Amino acid sequence: MCASTVCPRSCKRPRRAMPELRPMPASPERMVVAFARVLRRRGLDVPVGATVTLAEALARVGVDRRDRVYWACRATLVRRPEDIDAFDEAFDAFWLGHVRAGSQVVVPVPVTLAHDAPDPDPGADPGTDAEEPDAARVTVRWSRAEVLRHRDFAAYTAEEFAEARRLIADLRLAGALRRSRRVRKGRRRRGRPDLRRTVRRALRTSGEPISRAFVEPSQRPRRVVLLCDVSGSMEPYARALVRFLHAAVVGGARVEAFALGTRLTRLTRELSSRDADAAMASAARRVLDWSGGTRLGEGLRAFNDQWGQRGMARGAVVVILSDGWDRGDPELLAVQMGRLQRVAHRVVWVNPLKATPGYAPLAQGMAAALPYVDEFVEGHSLASLETLAEVISR
Amino acid sequence: MVHPVEIESVDDVVAGLAAHEYLADEGLATAVFLAMTLRRPLLLEGEAGVGKTEVAKALARWTGGELLRLQCYEGIDASQAVYEWDYSRQLLHLRAVEAGGREVVEDELYSERFLVRRPLLRAIDYRGDVPPVLLVDEVDRADDEFEAFLLEILSDFAITIPELGTFSARVPPLTVLTSNRTRDVHDALKRRCLYHWIAHPDFERELAILRVRAPKVPEQLAEQVASAVSVLRALDLYKPPGVAETIDWAEALAALNRDLLDESAIDVTLGTILKYREDQERVREHGLPAIVQAAAARHA
Numbered sequence: 001m002c003a004s005t006v007c008p009r010s011c012k013r014p015r016r017a018m019p020e021l022r023p024m025p026a027s028p029e030r031m032v033v034a035f036a037r038v039l040r041r042r043g044l045d046v047p048v049g050a051t052v053t054l055a056e057a058l059a060r061v062g063v064d065r066r067d068r069v070y071w072a073c074r075a076t077l078v079r080r081p082e083d084i085d086a087f088d089e090a091f092d093a094f095w096l097g098h099v100r101a102g103s104q105v106v107v108p109v110p111v112t113l114a115h116d117a118p119d120p121d122p123g124a125d126p127g128t129d130a131e132e133p134d135a136a137r138v139t140v141r142w143s144r145a146e147v148l149r150h151r152d153f154a155a156y157t158a159e160e161f162a163e164a165r166r167l168i169a170d171l172r173l174a175g176a177l178r179r180s181r182r183v184r185k186g187r188r189r190r191g192r193p194d195l196r197r198t199v200r201r202a203l204r205t206s207g208e209p210i211s212r213a214f215v216e217p218s219q220r221p222r223r224v225v226l227l228c229d230v231s232g233s234m235e236p237y238a239r240a241l242v243r244f245l246h247a248a249v250v251g252g253a254r255v256e257a258f259a260l261g262t263r264l265t266r267l268t269r270e271l272s273s274r275d276a277d278a279a280m281a282s283a284a285r286r287v288l289d290w291s292g293g294t295r296l297g298e299g300l301r302a303f304n305d306q307w308g309q310r311g312m313a314r315g316a317v318v319v320i321l322s323d324g325w326d327r328g329d330p331e332l333l334a335v336q337m338g339r340l341q342r343v344a345h346r347v348v349w350v351n352p353l354k355a356t357p358g359y360a361p362l363a364q365g366m367a368a369a370l371p372y373v374d375e376f377v378e379g380h381s382l383a384s385l386e387t388l389a390e391v392i393s394r
Numbered sequence: 395m396v397h398p399v400e401i402e403s404v405d406d407v408v409a410g411l412a413a414h415e416y417l418a419d420e421g422l423a424t425a426v427f428l429a430m431t432l433r434r435p436l437l438l439e440g441e442a443g444v445g446k447t448e449v450a451k452a453l454a455r456w457t458g459g460e461l462l463r464l465q466c467y468e469g470i471d472a473s474q475a476v477y478e479w480d481y482s483r484q485l486l487h488l489r490a491v492e493a494g495g496r497e498v499v500e501d502e503l504y505s506e507r508f509l510v511r512r513p514l515l516r517a518i519d520y521r522g523d524v525p526p527v528l529l530v531d532e533v534d535r536a537d538d539e540f541e542a543f544l545l546e547i548l549s550d551f552a553i554t555i556p557e558l559g560t561f562s563a564r565v566p567p568l569t570v571l572t573s574n575r576t577r578d579v580h581d582a583l584k585r586r587c588l589y590h591w592i593a594h595p596d597f598e599r600e601l602a603i604l605r606v607r608a609p610k611v612p613e614q615l616a617e618q619v620a621s622a623v624s625v626l627r628a629l630d631l632y633k634p635p636g637v638a639e640t641i642d643w644a645e646a647l648a649a650l651n652r653d654l655l656d657e658s659a660i661d662v663t664l665g666t667i668l669k670y671r672e673d674q675e676r677v678r679e680h681g682l683p684a685i686v687q688a689a690a691a692r693h694a
């Protein structure tokens with residue numbers, strides 16, 4: 001049902017009755033090592049230490065009962081609910097020797113542009129072109145970096161993109177501040193007295209607490225949650241925006257990143273590698289529906305159910321990067337946006353097409369979402385991402 | 395009293411916990427069994443109210459070990475978790491000694507007398523024969539630095555206090571960590587632990603829990619409540635009801651002398667099962683009769 005998306009809800013189904021275990025042809029240790037290899041092939045992270053623990057565990061629970069073997073394997077090898085489905089398939093295949101129907105690796109959806117309305121008539125917007133500044137005339141006044149800052153990502157040449165990558169990597173995100181219960185040493189004389197420092201000072205002055213130290217509550221940035229649409233219609237922007245996600249995750253302590261397509265994929269872990277290219281590669285491996293269709297409503301529902309509800313979105317700045325072209329049900333999208341907005345500190349929608357004349361009314365997904373958006377900003381260029389960083393921090 | 399190492403099988407765990415009013419399924423019982431026999435910490439994750447915290451409490455009741463609970467929160471640090479010096483008493487002592495005309499030596503101030511022992515230190519340096527049950531509750535609320543620190547302690551079960559030396563556990567405490575997954579617990583910490591995801595109970599187990607935890611509730615009402623709850627969980631709620639809410643709801647209904655779950659009964663008690671106004675609205679929109687029907691249809 002959900003091979004790689006987070007889906008704790010599906011995990012509550014009881015294990016169905018299964019046939020007996022295959023007799024073990026080899027020693028338990030070798031079986032364990034072989035099983036770990038099968039799991040790794042399916043993308044689970046199985047450290048060597050875990051296989052050692054499993055061997056110990058099997059020695060305790062025995063190998064004669066299928067359910068005990070199953071649960072011993074789960075307790076030692078799985079550490080995230082979203083891996084349970086993949087684990088179950090591998091378990092059935094390996095220990096029971098059969099493959100579940102319909103459990104083949106998900107075939108990526110072919111690349112299609114997810115337009116939900118006929119192509120806009122280019123002639124439908126008379127007048128806007130004329131107001132556009134003449135590109136050639138403007139560039140003479142701007143430095144190269146400046147040109148790059150304002151150029152639409154979709155119009156980048158390969159060299160420009162290579163150069164922009166550096167600039168994107170330098171962008172930093174910080175959520176708006178909020179007061180926290182953590183305290184820091186105060187410079188001013190107010191707040192709670194800091195007794196630890198007072199005693200240390202008193203010792204120096206032989207027992208007289210003449211200078212009392214103070215602590216004051218510090219301010220912590222809010223969590224920032226980035227949800228980036230990676231469907232086909234976003235293709236011209238997705239590579240730049242995912243780099244932006246990477247810079248944000250690496251640069252900030254409380255940033256979470258997700259890809260939204262036909263499913264929801266959490267990318268925080270993949271993007272937390274400092275090496276941008278390695279991070280991109282592992283994100284690309286993780287996102288199975290890259291450049292596929294869009295189901296914004298369902299993706300947001302998955303986010304709300306699996307993460308938002310548990311508190312990730314509570315008090316956070318939630319940023320959705322999407323053109324709002326959606327094939328799903330606009331009603332569902334509106335409901336999910338509503339749920340999100342009720343818990344988030346602020347919901348920011350970043351739309352790379354916002355700057356495109358005549359765009360807005362065409363995407364029904366965007367129209368359904370807008371009433372629940374606190375800030376609606378552009379996201380087609382470096383300059384607009386800088387603005388975004390500012391919007392997020394205030 | 396049972397010493398943790400004396401259990402022999404997963405069935406012992408099921409029975410031991412059940413004797414202390416916790417009904418564990420096979421998966422949870424296996425994970426607990428392994429935590430006890432391999433002496434590894436157990437990380438429990440799951441939605442709110444599925445019974446994570448209660449596992450540790452039931453374990454303490456069963457094993458007879460002291461329950462040491464460390465409630466995590468944003469900004470928690472070693473002084474709340476491990477130990478702290480009692481500064482006010484140190485200052486008083488300092489004054490008293492100086493009033494007596496004597497010099498104060500630092501060693502004197504940093505002795506066990508002035509040490510405030512927090513849960514982690516108490517779990518490692520415990521008195522008595524039975525290892526305590528250490529509950530590190532809602533570890534997802536602490537921050538990364540604290541997690542790293544916790545990892546160190548859970549790896550060696552030893553704590554060094556510069557002024558006093560190193561304390562280490564003879565037998566590691568039976569350790570349970572819980573998380574609601576508001577954020578991912580760091581992988582290194584997870585690798586140290588056995589892991590179990592506690593899902594919402596199925597109908598049968600929830601009914602059994604009601605019988606144990608809310609014995610005054612009539613059987614038929616308990617059945618209807620258990621099935622209505624599973625209907626509610628399938629709706630798109632912001633906070634689907636946990637077991638705690640199921641118990642509250644059944645008790646509230648029984649207290650109002652309701653012995654059937656009909657529309658009006660749900661209407662007056664909705665607030666005990668759904669804590670958010672949005673969820674209550676959502677369910678009313680869905681229609682209370684639909685819930686009554688679905689609950690009844692389940693085992694017609």
Ligand SMILES: Nc1ncnc2c1ncn2[C@@H]1O[C@H](COP(=O)(O)OP(=O)(O)OP(=O)(O)O)[C@@H](O)[C@H]1O
Nearest residue numbers: 415416417441442443444445446447448603637638
């Ligand atoms: N399997 C069970 N057997 C008996 N009682 C249970 C069981 N599961 C849950 N309960 C009951 O549900 C109540 C809530 O459980 P608990 O507080 O442990 O949940 P939790 O998962 O820690 O929730 P939270 O995430 O809100 O901290 C407990 O008081 C307990 O009475």
Ligand SMILES: [Mg+2]
Nearest residue numbers: 446447531572
């Ligand atoms: Mg709890």
